[in-house]
Amino acid sequence: MIGESFTEEKKVEIANKIKAIELKTVEKEFKELQKIGIDAFKISERSRIGNNIVDYFTFTQRLNTRGKYNVNYFEFIANLEYFKEKKFIQNMLNYYETVKNKNKNKNDYIVWKEVYNICISAINIMRPIVYMEIYSKYKPNAILDFCAGWGGALVASSALNIPKYIGIEINNHLLKSYEKLQEFVSQYSSTEINMFFQDALSVDYEKLDYDLVFTSPPYYFIQRYENNVVYETKQQMDELFYKPLFSKTYLHLKKGGHYILNVNREVYERVCVNLLGPADEEYPYKKSKRQNNYQEIVYVWNK
Numbered sequence: 001m002i003g004e005s006f007t008e009e010k011k012v013e014i015a016n017k018i019k020a021i022e023l024k025t026v027e028k029e030f031k032e033l034q035k036i037g038i039d040a041f042k043i044s045e046r047s048r049i050g051n052n053i054v055d056y057f058t059f060t061q062r063l064n065t066r067g068k069y070n071v072n073y074f075e076f077i078a079n080l081e082y083f084k085e086k087k088f089i090q091n092m093l094n095y096y097e098t099v100k101n102k103n104k105n106k107n108d109y110i111v112w113k114e115v116y117n118i119c120i121s122a123i124n125i126m127r128p129i130v131y132m133e134i135y136s137k138y139k140p141n142a143i144l145d146f147c148a149g150w151g152g153a154l155v156a157s158s159a160l161n162i163p164k165y166i167g168i169e170i171n172n173h174l175l176k177s178y179e180k181l182q183e184f185v186s187q188y189s190s191t192e193i194n195m196f197f198q199d200a201l202s203v204d205y206e207k208l209d210y211d212l213v214f215t216s217p218p219y220y221f222i223q224r225y226e227n228n229v230v231y232e233t234k235q236q237m238d239e240l241f242y243k244p245l246f247s248k249t250y251l252h253l254k255k256g257g258h259y260i261l262n263v264n265r266e267v268y269e270r271v272c273v274n275l276l277g278p279a280d281e282e283y284p285y286k287k288s289k290r291q292n293n294y295q296e297i298v299y300v301w302n303k
């Protein structure tokens with residue numbers, strides 16, 4: 001397999017061929033989110049309102065995330081011939097050609113993205129509407145999100161005018177996207193936003209004020225986000241990542257606040273229960289179906 005050599009401009013061009021989102025759609029969706037406000041829980045589970053905002057600013061970066069075979073979308077399309085040697089990928093491409101996309105309604109980039117999602121890895125976002133539902137339930141003044149990801153949390157806190165949102169993200173390729181996203185939301189929202197592009201383990205949480213933690217950390221080896229530390233074993237990741245990170249961030253959470261994690265049961269059982277005790281509340285985090293068969297749950301601890 002060869003590496004990919006797309007320029008940044010080319011990557012943006014490809015991303016736009018997969019999802020062509022106009023700024024006016026983004027503006028419209030942000031206003032709709034503001035209108036929904038604390039009633040987010042009433043919105044259908046299938047609603048995608050707000051996703052275009054996240055995609056508009058961070059979709060290109062998402063395509064750099066590596067899934068199975070340690071390959072990202074751009075590497076996948078640069079090495080299609082190599083991947084066609086894998087029977088199920090070849091079969092899927094044939095199926096698109098002869099059945100699913102027989103009428104050529106979808107361009108090649110979209111077809112390859114769908115095949116990538118099915119055969120390699122779908123890189124999901126947490127939807128702004130889901131964040132809004134949780135924020136509205138706990139009514140925070142200041143949110144700490146120490147694995148900020150694709151921006152849905154920033155969009156949600158801004159749409160709700162939560163006084164403060166603190167995001168920490170190790171992937172500094174997202175810096176420019178976040179700058180633009182922040183500039184966009186600041187036209188409509190009074191939320192104070194503090195973004196730190198650094199390893200969440202190196203942050204001094206004593207200096208931060210927050211009464212709600214809600215984040216979605218990476219799970220063992222499922223996806224490889226850019227710039228992330230690679231751990232060799234689950235045990236190592238427990239000891240060097242989850243345990244120190246959850247302890248520090250919990251320690252400095254305001255009393256009366258809520259500590260909320262979106263993790264799978266394995267991380268909950270291996271790490272969280274010993275560290276924080278059984279959760280005070282838990283509910284399944286519902287999202288559109290995904291190909292890997294593990295369930296993500298939202299666990300809540302009251303401090």
Ligand SMILES: C[S@@+](CC[C@H](N)C(=O)[O-])C[C@H]1O[C@@H](n2cnc3c(N)ncnc32)[C@H](O)[C@@H]1O
Pocket residue numbers: 124125126127146147148149150151152153168169170171198199200201215216217218219225226228229
């Ligand atoms: C599961 S994703 C979060 C996705 C998020 N729920 C969303 O939908 O946007 C995990 C994020 O944590 C980030 N991350 C991983 N290790 C980190 C660390 N040590 N410090 C800060 N962020 C980290 C990754 O780069 C990735 O963006």
